[in-house]
Amino acid sequence: MSRGIHQETELGGRRGARLPRIESAGLDGWLVRLFERIDEDNLAWLGALARRCEAALGEDLVDLVPSYTTLLVTFDPLGLAPEVARARLEALLADLTPDPAAGTGQVHELPTWYDPRVGPDLEGVAGHLGMSVAEVIDCHAGREYRVFALGFAPGFAFMGLLDERLEVPRLSTPRRRVPVNSVAIAGRQTAAYPAVTPGGWRLLGRTTARLFDRDRDGFSLLKVGDSVRFVPVDRATFERHGGDMTPVEKHS
Amino acid sequence: MTPEDTVIGLRVERAGPLALLQDGGRFGVRRLGVTQGGPADLHGWAWANRLAGNAWGTPALEITFGGLALVAERDLSLAVAGADLAATLEGKPLPLWQPVRVREGQTLVFATPRNGLRAYLAVAGGFRAEPVLGSVSCVVREGLGGFDGHGATLATGDRLAVSSDAGRRLEAGVAPVPAPPDYTRPAMLALLPGAQVADFTGDSLFAAFNRPWKVDDRADRMGVRLSGPRLACRIGSLVSEGIGLGAVQVPPDGQPIALLNDRQTIGGYPRLGALTPLAASRLAQCLPGQEVRLAATTGERALGDYRRLRRSLER
Numbered sequence: 001m002s003r004g005i006h007q008e009t010e011l012g013g014r015r016g017a018r019l020p021r022i023e024s025a026g027l028d029g030w031l032v033r034l035f036e037r038i039d040e041d042n043l044a045w046l047g048a049l050a051r052r053c054e055a056a057l058g059e060d061l062v063d064l065v066p067s068y069t070t071l072l073v074t075f076d077p078l079g080l081a082p083e084v085a086r087a088r089l090e091a092l093l094a095d096l097t098p099d100p101a102a103g104t105g106q107v108h109e110l111p112t113w114y115d116p117r118v119g120p121d122l123e124g125v126a127g128h129l130g131m132s133v134a135e136v137i138d139c140h141a142g143r144e145y146r147v148f149a150l151g152f153a154p155g156f157a158f159m160g161l162l163d164e165r166l167e168v169p170r171l172s173t174p175r176r177r178v179p180v181n182s183v184a185i186a187g188r189q190t191a192a193y194p195a196v197t198p199g200g201w202r203l204l205g206r207t208t209a210r211l212f213d214r215d216r217d218g219f220s221l222l223k224v225g226d227s228v229r230f231v232p233v234d235r236a237t238f239e240r241h242g243g244d245m246t247p248v249e250k251h252s
Numbered sequence: 253m254t255p256e257d258t259v260i261g262l263r264v265e266r267a268g269p270l271a272l273l274q275d276g277g278r279f280g281v282r283r284l285g286v287t288q289g290g291p292a293d294l295h296g297w298a299w300a301n302r303l304a305g306n307a308w309g310t311p312a313l314e315i316t317f318g319g320l321a322l323v324a325e326r327d328l329s330l331a332v333a334g335a336d337l338a339a340t341l342e343g344k345p346l347p348l349w350q351p352v353r354v355r356e357g358q359t360l361v362f363a364t365p366r367n368g369l370r371a372y373l374a375v376a377g378g379f380r381a382e383p384v385l386g387s388v389s390c391v392v393r394e395g396l397g398g399f400d401g402h403g404a405t406l407a408t409g410d411r412l413a414v415s416s417d418a419g420r421r422l423e424a425g426v427a428p429v430p431a432p433p434d435y436t437r438p439a440m441l442a443l444l445p446g447a448q449v450a451d452f453t454g455d456s457l458f459a460a461f462n463r464p465w466k467v468d469d470r471a472d473r474m475g476v477r478l479s480g481p482r483l484a485c486r487i488g489s490l491v492s493e494g495i496g497l498g499a500v501q502v503p504p505d506g507q508p509i510a511l512l513n514d515r516q517t518i519g520g521y522p523r524l525g526a527l528t529p530l531a532a533s534r535l536a537q538c539l540p541g542q543e544v545r546l547a548a549t550t551g552e553r554a555l556g557d558y559r560r561l562r563r564s565l566e567r
Contacts, residue, residue, distance in 0.1 A: 023447035026496035026526030027554045031447070038491060050283075063282040065494030067518050072494025074282075078562060082551050149492060150285040151518035154394050158492075195395070212284075214384055214396070220284040 020093050022086055028062065028077045030086055032093070035069040038160070040146050041098075043225045046071055048099035049092070056088045066224045067149040068158075105147070105226035110192060112141070112183050112230045113238035114205035119183065120248045121202035125168055137232055139163050140183075140204060145190060147226045155194035155212030157222035162188045174200035179248055181206045183230060190230075194220075203248065208233075208241035258380045260325045261414030264406050265359065268319030271406040273379055273398050276309040278387035282517045288497065289389030289397065290513050292473055292536035293370050294529055295433075295561060296334025300372035302565045303331035303351055303429065305422050310378035311388045313412075315371045318362040325411065328354045329376040329422045335368025335435065335537055349432050351422035368435035368537035376422055377415025391514055393474075428564070435537040438464070441510075442549040442557070443500060446525035448487060452502070456483040460524055461546050465508070469540040473514040476535055478544065482506030485522045492520040498527030500546070510535055528554040530561065 025031040032049060035042045046066045053064060053073055060080035065072040075085050114137045116122050126133045145159035152158075162185055170186045175198060178184070182193045184201035193199060194211035207230070211221050222228060239245065274297060277290025291297030291314055301310045318337040331351050332339060339346040339362045341354060348371075354360065362371060381388040381399045390398030390405070398404050399412060406412075452460070459481040468477035483506045495501070499511045501521040510527055511519075512535075527535065528549065538544060 021447075024444055024525065024551070025446070025494070026444055026498055027528050027551065027558060029494075029496040029526075031493060031496075033447075033493075036491075062279050063288075065282050065517055067493045068491045070491075070493040072496065074496065077555055077558065082555065149518055150283060151492065152285060152516055154281075154284055154286045154396070156285050219281065219286075219385060224283065 022089055022093075025072055027082065029072055029074040030082070030089055032071045032073060032089060033069060034071070038068045038148065040161075042069060043146060043148070044098035044100055045096065047101075047225050049096060051099060052092045052096065053089070056092055057085065060085075067151070105223055107227045107229070108209070108222060109229050109231045110183070110207040110209045111233045111237065111241060112205045112207045113233055113235060113243060114140075114183075115235065117247060118179070118206035118245070119204040122204050125166075125185070125202050125204065128168060129165065131165070136166065136204070139166050140185065140190065141230045141232050145228045147222050147224050147228065149224060150220065150222070153193075153195055153197050155220040155222065156191060157220075157226075157228070158189055158191060159228055160189045162190055164188070168202055170200040171202065174198050175248075178203065179206070179244065179246060181208070181211065181244060182248075183207055206238070206243060208238060208243045257416045258413050259416045259418070260411045261328055261375055261379075261418050262322045262412040263325055264408055264410040264412065265321035265323050266319070267406045267408045267410070268315065268317060268362065270316040271320050272314045272316075272390040272392070273311050273381055273388050274314045274390065275311045275388050277513065278385055278389050278391070278397070281385050282494070285517050286385060286396070287391055287394060287514050287517060289387060289391045291372065292513055293334050293372070293533040295533045296368075296370065296537070297372045298561070298565050299349065299429070300331050300333040300374035301378075303333060303349065303422075304329065304374035304376050305351075306374055306376070306378050308565065310374065311381060312372050312374040313379060315362050315373060316369060318364045320362045320406070322360045322412075324354045324356055324358050324360070326356050327419045328414070329418065329420060330354060330373060331422075332371055332373050334372040335370050336366045336432070337371045338363035338366045339371065349429050351424055353421075365539060367432070369539055370536060375414045375418045376420050377417035380413040380415060393514065430564070433534075433537070435534075436542070438543040438545065439534050439538060440545050440547050441531040441535055442528045442554060443525045443531065443546050444528065444551060444554055445548055446499070446523045448485065448522040449524055451486045451522060452524065453484045453486070456481075456485070459483065460508070461548060464543045464545055467535075467538045467540050467542045467544060468507070471540060473512055475509045475511045475515055476538070478508045478510065480507070483508060487522045489520045490522060492518045495519045496526050497529065498532035500524045500527060512536060528557065530557055
């Protein structure tokens with residue numbers, strides 16, 4: 001995939017600044033900025049960096065938050081002085097190499113019923129894009145997506161990149177309650193809602209996958225670096241797998 | 253936690269607007285989009301625990317605003333630190349920032365804020381709940397933690413589990429206890445400048461660090477909005493990235509938001525920097541309308557302040 005297909009913004013005034021960079025993120029954290037642009041190729045580097053951080057910071061490591069272009073490293077500043085942590089990160093960056101394994105996580109198939117009854121924006125999106133509903137479904141289900149980041153809610157995976165033809169803006173007024181397991185798109189990204197939350201993405205359908213489970217090892221079905229494919233299923237299959245039929249209007 | 257060392261310590265006679273169980277926070281799972289949680293005022297929470305003879309990290313109750321009445325189901329030793337919510341024991345003022353004996357059947361009431369917003373109630377040995385994702389910290393939005401494990405706030409009739417050791421007598425005069433802070437005074441919030449600080453216009457930077465800011469009523473455990481001069485940044489938004497505790501982000505409307513314990517794990521607004529842990533704690537005790545100021549600090553000073561707090565709590 002070519003670089004720079006999509007980017008939310010440029011880092012204004014900082015373009016051309018040398019990367020990678022280690023930036024202050026408060027008393028107990030450093031933000032390692034590896035890239036400026038969103039790209040699937042970033043994942044192998046970010047994954048490698050996360051693994052090396054775990055080894056280099058050991059017990060003083062508190063949390064790692066990988067995202068599209070960065071890794072936030074949080075540590076216990078009493079166990080590890082911030083300047084020492086920074087020096088370790090610098091040393092680590094000096095000989096960092098991408099980890100192909102980190103760039104290719106698990107592959108998941110999310111059974112999805114694409115239907116206006118559970119995907120109330122499906123027809124509107126098709127109309128807006130000048131496509132048929134079937135074409136929208138084929139286009140969305142026809143591509144393997146990568147998980148760039150988790151955030152917004154536990155287990156909420158930001159996935160991309162969507163086919164350019166499916167690019168639509170967010171709703172101007174977000175829904176107050178998006179039903180759990182809704183499959184949605186916005187910009188060049190797609191996601192499935194692990195819980196009932198507010199949300200402004202356009203809903204195309206619903207999956208039967210259990211996205212976040214406190215009793216499962218690892219809790220979240222999807223992790224940064226994983227690959228995801230949405231597999232269209234019919235209503236009967238959706239219901240057989242315990243799909244929730246509650247119409248969106250009843251939720252929002 | 254085993255059934256043998258856990259007993260019912262308190263009954264909720266009347267649930268207030270918000271009372272949450274908090275240990276040190278939920279760690280190691282932020283990469284899954286799970287927020288940090290933990291006490292909004294680390295200082296008050298840590299002292300309540302210390303005075304109750306507990307180790308750092310022991311679950312204590314964070315009582316926001318007041319309106320809460322609890323009845324002791326057995327004799328208990330406890331301590332309340334943080335805000336003064338006009339708390340009473342059997343109608344008499346409850347001594348704050350010191351160990352207190354409560355007899356079975358006695359009623360403890362947290363009324364309304366007199367100084368600060370969040371009081372911390374620790375019982376000897378600690379409150380007990382089953383950890384979820386490694387922590388009992390209650391995050392309502394995520395449905396995680398708390399006494400029920402599903403993020404519920406206290407409800408009238410709840411019976412709260414405590415350590416079976418909660419009746420043990422506490423030694424008075426432990427460690428030099430700080431004078432209770434005056435949270436009503438204008439707060440100076442120490443901030444570590446961040447990577448985008450130079451992307452704000454000169455006027456905006458001057459305003460950020462020299463003008464008073466008012467705590468907005470849009471303030472909760474996720475973040476506290478500050479109202480004042482409109483700050484302009486040459487960056488509109490960033491690719492979303494991990495956000496630390498106390499990060500002060502500035503959305504396009506130019507009004508900064510200081511992000512606290514229950515913040516979302518990633519976000520894409522430019523940031524002035526991050527409040528120090530103690531400054532974030534101090535802000536969490538401010539009521540809407542209160543005046544605060546931002547003051548740039550260095551990592552060295554911030555670390556020194558944090559070290560002093562932790563050392564003063566050591567037993």
